[in-house]
Amino acid sequence: MPDRYDPQEIDRKWQARWEETGLYQADADPARPKYYALTMYPYPSGDIHVGHWYPMTPTDAHARFMRMKGYHVLYPMGFDAFGLPAENAAIKRNIHPRTWTYANIRRMEQQLRTMGAAFDWRREIITCDPEYYRWNQWFFLKFFEKGLAYRAFAPVDWCPECSTTLAREQVIGQDRVCERCGTAVVKKELNQWFFRITRYAEELLDFSKLDWPEKILTAQRNWIGRSEGAEFAFSLKGSEETFRVFTTRPDTLFGVTFCVLAPEHPLVQKITTKERRADVEAYVYQASRQSETDRLSTEKERTGVFTGAYAVHPFTGEDIPVYIADYVLMTYGTGAIMAVPAHDERDFDFATKYGIEIRPVIQPAEGEAPAAGAYTGTGVMINSGEFTGLPSDEGKRAVATELERRGLGAAAVNYRLRDWLVSRQRMWGTPIPMLHCEGCGIVPVPEEQLPVTLPEAVEFRPTGESPLKLDPRFRNTTCPKCGGPAERETDTMDTFVDSSWYQYRFLAPHDAERPFDPEEGQYWLPVDLYSGGAEHAVMHLLYTRFFHKVMRDMGLFDSLREAHPERVWDEPFPRLFSQGVITSFVYRNAEGRIIPYTDVEYDGETPVQKESRETLVPTVEKMSKSKGNVVAPDEYVNRYGADVVRLFFMFIGPWEQGGPWNPRAVEGVARFLGRVWSLVTESAQGSGVSSQGSEGSWTRDQRPETRDLQRSVHQALRKVTGDLERFSYNTMVAALMELSNTLQKLRSTPVVNTPEWRDALEKLVLMLAPSAPHLAEELWERLGNAYSVHSQPWPAWSEELAAEESVEIVVQVNGKLRDRLQVPAGADEETVRQAALASEKVAGAMDGKQVRKVIYVPGKLLNLVIG
Ligand SMILES: [Zn+2]
Numbered sequence: 001m002p003d004r005y006d007p008q009e010i011d012r013k014w015q016a017r018w019e020e021t022g023l024y025q026a027d028a029d030p031a032r033p034k035y036y037a038l039t040m041y042p043y044p045s046g047d048i049h050v051g052h053w054y055p056m057t058p059t060d061a062h063a064r065f066m067r068m069k070g071y072h073v074l075y076p077m078g079f080d081a082f083g084l085p086a087e088n089a090a091i092k093r094n095i096h097p098r099t100w101t102y103a104n105i106r107r108m109e110q111q112l113r114t115m116g117a118a119f120d121w122r123r124e125i126i127t128c129d130p131e132y133y134r135w136n137q138w139f140f141l142k143f144f145e146k147g148l149a150y151r152a153f154a155p156v157d158w159c160p161e162c163s164t165t166l167a168r169e170q171v172i173g174q175d176r177v178c179e180r181c182g183t184a185v186v187k188k189e190l191n192q193w194f195f196r197i198t199r200y201a202e203e204l205l206d207f208s209k210l211d212w213p214e215k216i217l218t219a220q221r222n223w224i225g226r227s228e229g230a231e232f233a234f235s236l237k238g239s240e241e242t243f244r245v246f247t248t249r250p251d252t253l254f255g256v257t258f259c260v261l262a263p264e265h266p267l268v269q270k271i272t273t274k275e276r277r278a279d280v281e282a283y284v285y286q287a288s289r290q291s292e293t294d295r296l297s298t299e300k301e302r303t304g305v306f307t308g309a310y311a312v313h314p315f316t317g318e319d320i321p322v323y324i325a326d327y328v329l330m331t332y333g334t335g336a337i338m339a340v341p342a343h344d345e346r347d348f349d350f351a352t353k354y355g356i357e358i359r360p361v362i363q364p365a366e367g368e369a370p371a372a373g374a375y376t377g378t379g380v381m382i383n384s385g386e387f388t389g390l391p392s393d394e395g396k397r398a399v400a401t402e403l404e405r406r407g408l409g410a411a412a413v414n415y416r417l418r419d420w421l422v423s424r425q426r427m428w429g430t431p432i433p434m435l436h437c438e439g440c441g442i443v444p445v446p447e448e449q450l451p452v453t454l455p456e457a458v459e460f461r462p463t464g465e466s467p468l469k470l471d472p473r474f475r476n477t478t479c480p481k482c483g484g485p486a487e488r489e490t491d492t493m494d495t496f497v498d499s500s501w502y503q504y505r506f507l508a509p510h511d512a513e514r515p516f517d518p519e520e521g522q523y524w525l526p527v528d529l530y531s532g533g534a535e536h537a538v539m540h541l542l543y544t545r546f547f548h549k550v551m552r553d554m555g556l557f558d559s560l561r562e563a564h565p566e567r568v569w570d571e572p573f574p575r576l577f578s579q580g581v582i583t584s585f586v587y588r589n590a591e592g593r594i595i596p597y598t599d600v601e602y603d604g605e606t607p608v609q610k611e612s613r614e615t616l617v618p619t620v621e622k623m624s625k626s627k628g629n630v631v632a633p634d635e636y637v638n639r640y641g642a643d644v645v646r647l648f649f650m651f652i653g654p655w656e657q658g659g660p661w662n663p664r665a666v667e668g669v670a671r672f673l674g675r676v677w678s679l680v681t682e683s684a685q686g687s688g689v690s691s692q693g694s695e696g697s698w699t700r701d702q703r704p705e706t707r708d709l710q711r712s713v714h715q716a717l718r719k720v721t722g723d724l725e726r727f728s729y730n731t732m733v734a735a736l737m738e739l740s741n742t743l744q745k746l747r748s749t750p751v752v753n754t755p756e757w758r759d760a761l762e763k764l765v766l767m768l769a770p771s772a773p774h775l776a777e778e779l780w781e782r783l784g785n786a787y788s789v790h791s792q793p794w795p796a797w798s799e800e801l802a803a804e805e806s807v808e809i810v811v812q813v814n815g816k817l818r819d820r821l822q823v824p825a826g827a828d829e830e831t832v833r834q835a836a837l838a839s840e841k842v843a844g845a846m847d848g849k850q851v852r853k854v855i856y857v858p859g860k861l862l863n864l865v866i867g
């Protein structure tokens with residue numbers, strides 16, 4: 001039995017034991033309350049790094065805490081295993097993406113075990129397994145049946161480096177570069193598969209059943225971008241053609257002095273007059289070379305050209321010139337706008353530049369309209385025919401109603417949200433289960449033929465085409481409808497399809513009949529707590545809500561809802577916690593050169609270069625390879641053990657805010673656990689006082705040390721419990737440190753021979769169990785208790801024992817009794833003096849005079865000598 005704290009040995013010992021005894025295996029048990037905790041599963045990049053530990057260790061502590069609170073906890077883990085890096089590695093190293101992916105997964109599983117995470121590994125899912133992705137295909141067929149999956153020819157963003165289409169979210173920044181490789185993105189026309197997420201736009205805006213961070217809801221709200229207004233048609237002068245516009249300000253309709261079509265608008269070719277054709281064509285070509293972001297930039301000067309055509313104002317019958325301009329996009333709204341320069345900034349700039357009339361039709365309700373620029377606020381309608389005098393809010397409805405009466409349009413809602421482009425021209429993804437038959441057109445693969453599996457042997461060439469397209473054995477097949485030859489779809493699905501429903505697959509990962517087992521679902525669903533990074537606010541977290549709603553509408557949750565009508569069935573993750581980002585220090589010398597943190601040590605408080613002893617300037621920055629500040633947790637696990645690293649991640653700062661990895665603070669945490677170790681092991685070998693047991697009853701002891709001990713323990717229990725419930729891990733660790741300091745002080749008093757001391761140590765170990773599971777398990781055993789500490793009930797605290805005791809202090813001024821004060825027992829002189837000076841009676845007696853001397857008899861009397 002080693003007495004030295006040897007974290008590596010303890011880690012290994014207990015990880016093996018937990019595995020052997022199946023401690024974390026959870027099977028449905030209707031007799032017990034359930035708790036399903038889920039943290040976002042990782043991509044198998046090959047290494048569990050800080051970016052995994054930081055979100056996972058507090059979640060693991062939470063799952064363990066809920067177990068101790070009596071819940072039956074499901075806490076599974078898997079791998080989001082499809083995606084580009086595997087394919088790029090395959091091209092580079094000439095191995096199958098599967099080989100690369102599975103090797104990484106095996107390594108990462110091992111690393112996750114060294115973290116001491118309480119995952120139920122029997123439930124592991126790996127999304128590139130055919131037994132998983134066949135259900136992606138099954139869902140695709142169901143979506144197709146319901147008209148929620150469709151194929152459309154559409155301009156797409158294309159990364160020439162990755163040779164793939166990108167979703168809008170994967171195109172980054174003003175420069176419009178690829179999220180993965182930073183290459184400039186270009187436009188390309190391709191036939192693509194889409195999921196009709198826009199059908200659910202309205203319901204996706206309903207956040208009433210979500211307990212989610214406000215910033216994520218805001219991101220989703222903006223992404224969906226709902227606006228109310230009117231949609232109506234303009235007719236073209238001397239033509240049968242019409243075009244539709246959407247406006248959020250129908251109340252400004254009388255201020256329309258021109259219209260603008262997107263350069264890509266199909267009408268442009270038809271309506272352009274002969275004289276204007278050359279200018280229009282040149283402009284259309286130039287616009288097609290620009291990005292949407294450039295075109296929408298507010299910095300950019302507005303440009304456009306007149307088509308030579310005129311629209312007819314729906315109310316006044318006036319001629320309205322029709323322009324094309326690149327600030328109108330075909331992918332937003334209807335691809336055409338009515339322009340009201342008096343009340344819209346962009347239209348104002350455009351009209352000013354091209355000398356078009358600016359006609360005010362809204363008068364601010366209070367104050368003056370601005371002398372220059374557009375007035376975009378509300379007010380009273382003017383110069384608006386029969387509507388003149390109406391407040392603009394009323395006017396919006398009135399104009400929309402009149403448009404409807406005339407059969408031109410109606411009030412309408414517009415969304416920024418686009419349908420979800422799910423096609424990827426890559427091999428390492430779920431094959432889309434569709435066929436192309438010359439005679440029958442698009443034909444879905446019959447359900448009984450699923451899964452459509454990826455070929456074992458394919459040739460990878462960085463050609464820009466998916467290897468599936470070049471593989472005749474995969475591509476050529478028979479049409480199930482007519483028996484003739486057919487070709488398989490060679491596009492694969494966006495990996496966000498995989499993660500849109502994975503939470504259900506954990507319930508029965510090997511079920512060959514269904515995507516998930518509804519009986520398991522009845523017990524475990526919905527997920528009680530989901531955690532992950534805020535970077536998923538608008539992709540994963542929106543797609544999974546959409547998927548869930550489709551699954552609900554397919555009836556997949558009907559029996560579940562029947563069994564538990566009180567639970568939330570309209571959302572996949574009723575409760576979400578989003579952690580912050582972990583950063584670390586970057587050290588620079590006087591010339592601004594970055595010094596790798598392995599070459600840095602501290603001289604007191606000052607970081608210096610190890611050899612040159614040159615003073616360095618530390619700054620806190622996001623971890624990045626180029627700055628050399630990426631922390632490898634394995635290094636620290638090898639040195640300090642998993643518990644120190646786990647605890648340190650929780651100690652860094654508020655979990656939702658993130659904070660810097662600080663090697664010096666890690667040592668502080670290591671010292672803390674070392675102190676706990678010696679406190680407990682010394683006592684465990686020492687007096688032999690028997691335990692009261694964790695469920696023992698407590699009596700208030702009259703000896704002051706025992707009271708201090710009881711109070712400290714029960715206050716810590718109250719604090720730690722509340723902190724764990726609120727995910728306030730940093731304050732939890734601080735409370736445990738404080739308790740260990742108190743125990744350290746009491747260690748030399750007779751209290752160590754009491755049952756209360758033993759009880760205090762047990763409670764300390766129980767409180768540590770969720771966050772430092774290995775150490776807690778070892779100490780629990782050394783205290784002579786039965787395996788496992790993680791199956792113990794969470795200890796309750798007693799308010800009576802936690803209460804601060806107060807004593808009465810007599811306050812005198814120049815020896816004369818002036819007041820009696822209640823102060824906490826053990827309060828120091830300064831605290832008592834402050835309390836006394838705050839007393840009105842004392843202040844009155846002092847009459848503004850200075851205190852010359854203070855006489856304090858602890859716990860009894862305070863005499864202020866003034867004069
Ligand atoms: Zn790229």
Ligand SMILES: [Zn+2]
Pocket residue numbers: 437438439440441443479480481482483484486
């Ligand atoms: Zn056919």
